[in-house]
Amino acid sequence: MLQITDLHAEIDGKPILKGLSLSINAGEVHAIMGPNGAGKSTLGYTLSGRPGYEVTGGSATFDGRDLLALLPHERAAAGLFLGFQYPVEIPGVSNLQFLRTALNAQRRLRGEAELSGGEFLKIARAQANTLGVDMEMLKRPVNVGFSGGEKKRNEMVQMGIIDPRLAILDETDSGLDIDALRTVGHGINTIMRRPDKAVLLITHYQRLLDYVKPDYVHVLAAGRIVRSGGPELALELEREGYVGVAA
Template identity: 65%
Template sequence: MNMLEIDDLHVTVDGKEILKGITLSIPAGEVHAIMGPNGSGKSTLSYTLAGRDGYEVTGGHMYYNGEDLGALLPEQRAAKGVFLALQYPVEIPGVATLTFLKTALNAQRRARGETELDALRTLKLVRQKATALNINEDMLRRPLNAGFSGGEKKRLEILQMALFEPKLAILDETDSGLDIDALKLVAEGVNALRAPSRAMLVITHYQRLLSYIVPDRVHVLAKGRIVKSGGADLALELEESGYERVVEVA
């Protein structure tokens, strides 16, 4: 059984159809990349998988481990192991980062019927995962994402991924706004989480990220449809010839 099975998915936002029949399967252990030009529906796909309000599924299905994702609330999807790293992580002044991490971690544990972690154990766990991502105590004490640099925000997304240990991770343009050093650090963090039991969907505009996170499959999304699929080489091909050509040929 595939970890994620998307079948002829149609999605409408504000009355406009953005996804027009997407079919895609990702088995556990694989990393798939979705590439596409601006406006192709990449972010719509990620928000729909995570369950954001306003992204209406008007046709088709999304199955996660055989379960209909569309029937679950965003928080239920998270507790079951679906994680979305956002392109633009939200700033929330007034909520300390560590408090947020503890609240989210325990909410997921509670939903799964696991015991909650106390403050000390949470802190230990967070510290242990944070070091590898070069996230210090000071950052954890600051309000969530408030005043964080682009790189800090993305590292914090990856820290959450490491902390929550999802089964399906969706990374939405995690490379945007990162310089090469930050990109490498984030990619290392992601690669460390590759595992036979975990599937990943990496959404990106540029090939650059895929030099560091090498995918098993690459899919090209254009105008709400997957127009081409291939191996890791397809990303390089796109980089050389550009989206326009690939989309035309398809």
């Protein structure tokens, strides 16, 4: 599904990714762990096409297409979803309005018919019910006045409605209490644990992996993946820290 080969990227002329290679197949969950400044968020932003992140070498293909040649909205329509560490607030725009607009924009780009208001609400209610989110929350402006846990639960509903093929989740466990973490883990498993989908979890800690069992764990240090293994590698990182494991 996703094939990254010798990827190099920089921000404001400063190299961050320095030859990163990674392969993710459909049906797999991969976790990337690493110290601050290793390039974890940069990887997510580069793959999603965020402005300011310049690719200087290597390649990335998604379902056989040159991902790096696509504009950000084209990457989203192709099935790529980026979950933010710090979801932004959008005053004056309700979650329902935002999500219906985003979903129909993607459907138009794929040549699919737009959803009517009734059709969209049916999908939104189903996703909200699955994740235990009150529909009143979706009528509020996007993330305005939300707690950290509410923002992340809201993002899980967004992911369920958009229904991507590949979800890149950037420290989605950041700032969550135990209950919110459990809800987010349930959302990821419910929405993305399917044979035709895949997940790339970017995290510092093992705790999210207690709820979302990864198939593979990778250590990212100094812009490259320096070790890969199974779920046991995350436990080793918890015990030993990054210094010994990433050396």
